[in-house]
Ligand SMILES: [Zn+2]
């Protein structure tokens with residue numbers, strides 16, 4: 034095993050303006066798998082995320098619903114917290130960008146970068162709506178994309194993902210009133226992103242071997258267009274106040290403070306540990322400073338529509354903030370999850386809210402499905418028929434049934450005599466831990482799950498070949514006891530292997546078996562055992578359940 038690592042796991046922040054759906058989860062779930070896997074390996078993990086509260090989508094929604102942005106944010110934040118709890122996401126800190134702690138730490142970032150000269154004021158022409166009496170930005174603007182010609186709203190093209198520059202926004206339409214905007218002088222703060230081009234290139238060349246193709250391609254495309262400085266402030270009244278004079282009518286632009294949330298959430302977690310009186314509380318620098326000894330790891334898990342914010346902009350901010358900062362080395366960008374062959378969209382009404390799905394289906398089963406059929410390297414498709422087949426065919430038939438027929442073996446009443454575990458099965462088990470770990474490390478989560486099911490299949494075949502129901506009738510029970518001991522050994526180890534993927538059922542099983550502590554290595558579960566009645570971990574889904 035490697036030496037103990039300091040692992041930051043940053044899961045993308047969900048925008049507080051709509052329900053969380055299965056597509057989000059298929060991008061975030063890798064974060065929880067990685068967190069649990071690294072904890073099982075004895076590493077120090079800090080898994081963070083939060084609700085992205087600021088910016089125009091929230092204010093737009095508030096206007097539409099005749100309420101305040103705060104109430105929109107609180108409503109969605111509560112929902113997200115509930116979803117992550119029900120799904121067993123093991124966040125060390127799940128916060129929100131509207132949190133005063135995050136405001137304070139983001140303002141400190143702006144001041145520090147301003148003092149270092151990486152943030153500077155710049156006066157330029159901007160799009161002004163005369164009837165709304167304000168500058169028009171983000172989703173308030175309807176822009177024609179200069180790259181592809183498509184009509185988009187926001188700061189990034191909906192069609193080709195091109196990130197709009199200031200001049201692209203000059204010829205736009207105000208979406209609030211529908212009028213053509215006019216051009217007027219405006220002073221904003223800018224981040225000197227262009228000064229970090231060499232650093233970013235060097236960083237990407239160092240860690241590209243860990244990245245998926247989509248991250249590399251998207252990042253290189255963006256770099257090859259040349260990095261340009263980006264506005265840090267916006268004419269808004271909802272967001273984090275700018276800690277410098279002359280910017281009272283502006284707020285810190287969301288792109289900078291939302292990615293900075295990966296740092297502030299770790300800071301918050303460490304401060305909380307200290308306040309709680311934890312012995313030797315961690316320091317945020319433990320996680321975010323580069324220890325230069327190979328002990329750092331930082332995963333950022335997000336969807337493919339968010340790549341350059343994680344691979345270019347965030348690392349540049351880290352570098353600007355403090356030269357000692359560790360730059361995220363593993364970006365886990367997930368492709369899209371479609372529902373019944375269509376892109377999830379609110380207007381189509383096909384994005385099943387996650388809370389509804391969790392009312393109906395088992396959390397572990399949904400987690401595993403999101404990974405095993407997840408959009409790892411290409412877009413994936415969710416259909417209820419497919420989920421149904423996966424749940425019954427893999428989880429119930431290969432895993433749950435094996436457990437049931439062993440633990441509820443008729444005639445034993447939970448009394449298992451000691452026996453010898455089959456050495457061939459022990460070898461397969463050890464191999465599974467190894468290959469599964471290798472696959473997790475290179476972000477092949479689907480293959481990792483396949484490795485475990487492969488082990489379960491071998492165990493099922495072993496059971497059928499040995500036919501314990503025949504051995505049970507023999508006078509000499511030695512062989513029968515050996516078979517049952519082997520099956521118990523398999524069950525105990527499957528519970529550990531599945532722990533990063535299906536934490537609830539693994540915990541239930543381990544509690545039942547009396548396994549108190551687990552590590553990412555075969556658990557030597559042997560000897561005479563007595564158990565109480567076992568309740569099945571998973572129920573079969575019927576046709577009715579998936580209608
Ligand atoms: Zn475009």
Ligand SMILES: [Zn+2]
Nearest residue numbers: 162165207210
């Ligand atoms: Zn207007």
